[in-house]
Amino acid sequence: MNIGIIVYSQTGNTNSVAQKLKEQLEANGHTATMEKITTTADSSPRATEFEFTNTPKTEPYDAIIFAAAVQAFSLVPVMAAYLNQLPTLQNKKVACVVTKQLPFHWTGGNRAINKMKEICRSKGADIIGTEIIIWSKPNREENIDQCAANICSLL
Numbered sequence: 001m002n003i004g005i006i007v008y009s010q011t012g013n014t015n016s017v018a019q020k021l022k023e024q025l026e027a028n029g030h031t032a033t034m035e036k037i038t039t040t041a042d043s044s045p046r047a048t049e050f051e052f053t054n055t056p057k058t059e060p061y062d063a064i065i066f067a068a069a070v071q072a073f074s075l076v077p078v079m080a081a082y083l084n085q086l087p088t089l090q091n092k093k094v095a096c097v098v099t100k101q102l103p104f105h106w107t108g109g110n111r112a113i114n115k116m117k118e119i120c121r122s123k124g125a126d127i128i129g130t131e132i133i134i135w136s137k138p139n140r141e142e143n144i145d146q147c148a149a150n151i152c153s154l155l
Contacts, residue, residue: 001030001031001062001063001155002030002031002033002060002061002062002063003025003030003031003032003033003061003062003063003064003065003155004032004033004035004056004058004060004061004063004064004065005018005021005022005025005032005033005034005035005064005065005067006035006036006037006056006058006064006065006066006067006082007034007035007036007037007066007067007068008036008037008067008068008069008076008078008079008082009036009067009068009069010069010071010076011069013069013099013135014067014068014069014097014098014099015036016144017067017097017099017133017144017147018034018065018067018097019034020144020145020147020148021065021067021097021147021148021151022034023148024145024148024149024151024152025148025151025152025155028152028155030152030155033061035054035056036054036056037052037054037055037056037078037079037082038052038053038054039051039052039053039078040053050077050078050081052081052082055082055085058086058089058092061092062092062093063092063093063094063095063128063155064089064092064093064094064095064125065094065095065096065097065151066079066083066094066095066096066097066116066120067096067097067098067099068097068098068099068112068116069098069099069100069112070098070099070100070101070107070108070109070111070112071108072108073107073108073111074108074111074112074115075098075111075112075115075116076112079116080115080119083116083119083120083123084119086123087123088123088124089120089123089124089125090123090124090125091124091126092124092125092126093125093126093128093154093155094120094125094126094127094128095127095128095129095130095131095151095154096113096116096117096120096127096129096130096131097130097131097132097133097147097151098112098113098116098131098132098133099132099133099134099135100112100132100133100134100135101134101135101136102134102136103134103136103137109132109134110132113130113132116130117130128154128155129150129151129154131147131150131151133147
């Protein structure tokens with residue numbers, strides 16, 4: 001299966017999770033391509049107005065994993081804007097992954113995942129799974145490995 005991993009990472013944490021997903025997918029015999037969403041250099045991560053410098057296409061992929069961070073208890077605005085500008089995700093299998101710093105359930109992980117799912121479903125996607133990685137947990141690497149294994153099992 002040809003899988004696109006489309007990631008927006010501000011600090012590199014989400015990017016490292018996406019890289020681990022790519023490695024696991026390739027080890028399971030899939031073709032995996034990681035593509036980054038980027039904005040103009042002067043865009044603040046909290047900005048609600050920005051210009052994209054790279055918006056990966058979704059058409060080439062059989063399945064897509066969207067990965068982004070939780071910010072201010074919500075989905076980072078860049079990922080929300082990217083997903084909203086997509087013309088369609090019809091007939092695409094989609095998994096959503098978010099990373100966050102705070103370990104508490106009420107700190108936005110579920111809200112961010114639900115926002116990603118809502119936008120993707122409105123574009124016709126078949127949501128096959130979601131994962132939340134809590135960056136501050138001491139067993140973070142095990143959680144990332146489990147996230148990769150869970151998503152691979154769904155494809």
